[in-house]
Amino acid sequence: MINMFKKFLNKFFNGLFKKKKNIKLGLYGPPNGGKTTLANRICQDWLGEDMGSVSNVAHETREIQVKEQISIKSKGKELSFNLVDTPGIATRIDYEDFLKSGLKVTEAKKRAKEATKGVIDSIKWLDDMDVVIIVLDSTKDPYSQVNxxxxxxLEARKIPVLIVGNKIDLKKANIKKLQEAFPQYDIVGISAKFGNHMDEFYDLLFKITK
Amino acid sequence: MLSLQFIPYSQIASMSSQKRIAKILKLVKDENIVLLEGTLNKDEETELIKKTMEEIKGKFRGIEICTIESENDKNAFFDKFKKMLYTYILREKKGFTVIGPASIVKEIKRDPNKIQLLTKDVKRRNK
Structure with a gap:
């Protein structure tokens, strides 16, 4: 409640004293949904460089990463934002899961510890976001509690949300199920890895940030 | 042996969010599966995840959580009215919440009106 009040005050005073500011665009979601792959795709499309490293092992991103001053253009419009790539939010982190991915015990324990801190940071940063893209793996069950x-x-905080169903290049992808789970939201199916449907993604990004 | 702990809404109704979360987390850390009458609000759910992360250590590897809220009425006006009513008076008593320790609960599946709780023991027995 206090946070919501603080956010309201921030927005109010920012509106009074700043004519234009870069919005903070956060990439949120469970681990391995493809947040960093999407961040890299956006950065490659508009800056010609990557943002972070990606991996098949969950919790590859364990620290908040920010890429400032990204400007995207579409149909005569321009949108500038600071892109915030966040660690995946999970309710459980078991170092033994990392052992299955081939990590050694010390490495797995270290990764688990960093991953728990990453989840805490992601949650803390929620308050600072102006717009959030929720990146979900469209091959997985959308009804998970984390989602x-x-x-x-975000709905309670009245932060605009765009839901991305990533990995549509895979056979198991099911965007319809995602739409059934979140009927009140704009949803776009993309493949961040191969750049499929990115135009549609950017169009919706303009729509929710206007 | 699995232990299921039921928490009636009346037991947490007058508690602050912090105390609610602490109570639930303590029970789950003691390897109980908690069946809570009602739901936490979204801020409390997020705070529960945060607190869980802070407490992951040793045997405690986190939680599995699932909430079920009943939303069957399609009448727009009534829906709106009901939503207001729930928001201000009844919201947290609606539905129920299952929370279990990750060391015991492998996964909770939602269908979306049905819950399937898969325990680690069950999986071992099936092998």
Whole structure:
């Protein structure tokens, strides 16, 4: 409640004293949904460089990463933002899961510890976001509690949300199921890895940030 | 042995969010599966995840959580009215929440009106 009040005050005074500011665009979602792959795709499209490293092992991104001053253009419009790539939010982190991915015990324990801190940071940063893109793996069950909690939390904070169903290049992808789970939101199916449907993604980004 | 702990809404109704979360987390860390009458609000759910992360250590590897809220009425006006009513008076008593320790609960699946709780023991028995 206090946070919401603080955010309201921030927005109010920012509106009074700053004519234009870069919005903070956050990439949120569970681990391995493709947040960093999408961040890299956006950065490659508009800056010609990557943002972070990607991996098949969950919790590859364990620290908040910010790429400032990205400007995208579409149909005569321009949008500038600071892109914030966040660690995946999870309710459980078991170092033994990392062992299955081939990591050694010390390495796995270190990764687990960093991953827990990453989740805490992601949650703390929620308050600072102006717009959030929720990146979900469209081959997975959309009804997980983490997805529902993130979406509900952003709704309570009145932060505009765009839901991205990533990995549509895979056979198991099911965008319809995502739309059924979150009927009140704009949803776009993309493949961040191969750049499929990115034009549609940018169009919706303009729509929700206007 | 699995232990299921039921928390009626009346037991947490007058508690602050912090106390609610601490109570739930303590029970889950003691390896109980908690069945809570009602739901936490979204801020509390997020805070529960944050607190869980802060407490992951040793045997405690986190939680599995699932909430079920009943939303069957399609009448727009009534929906709006009901939503207001729930928001201000009844919201947290609606539905129920299952929370279990990750060391016991492998996964909770939602269908979306049905919950399937898969425990690690069940999986081992099936192998």
């Amino acid at each position: 529902i909690t993130i979406v509900g939390n």
